């Protein structure tokens with residue numbers, strides 16, 4: 083996949099592809115349960131069990147990615163919590179080098195994410211993503227997550243890319259599957275989205291450990 087240069091348009095996921103998923107995993111698996119347990123004056127283990135079951139029921143839906151949905155469901159100000167913890171947002175190894183090289187090619191580049199607009203704005207600001215990328219697309223604009231055909235039809239309409247000459251890089255298998263099904267020619271998986279976790283084995287699509295392999 084070092085031949086990424088042969089593609090005319092590059093579409094990049096944000097969390098777990100450009101930015102370390104360690105932040106998101108910390109936020110949802112540690113910080114949110116802790117705040118919830120404090121609010122409800124309940125045990126952490128009990129809160130985590132209930133919360134993770136709720137996450138599992140919503141996984142892959144737009145609600146799962148929606149800060150406002152979870153704020154309402156949990157009666158927590160998650161926007162404030164995101165802002166307060168945003169200093170933990172980090173680039174993945176090699177991501178900046180790759181983005182710099184990519185920018186130098188002058189190719190159209192778009193970040194396509196399932197992140198909620200508020201989360202996207204925070205991360206854009208903290209990481210300075212606007213230095214490297216001009217176009218940002220959130221699936222919430224289309225009311226359909228990246229796991230769906232509707233999203234890819236919407237993104238193609240909005241960005242006007244030719245799927246036959248487009249490369250898309252993401253760490254989520256269902257998302258990569260949907261992109262490939264929509265006709266995107268180059269689909270590349272990131273196997274190590276969280277630097278605190280080991281790499282996963284992905285055999286359904288071409289894969290790299292991370293963008294460092296492409297830089």
Ligand SMILES: [Mg+2]
Pocket residue numbers: 095096097098099252253254
């Ligand atoms: Mg991701």
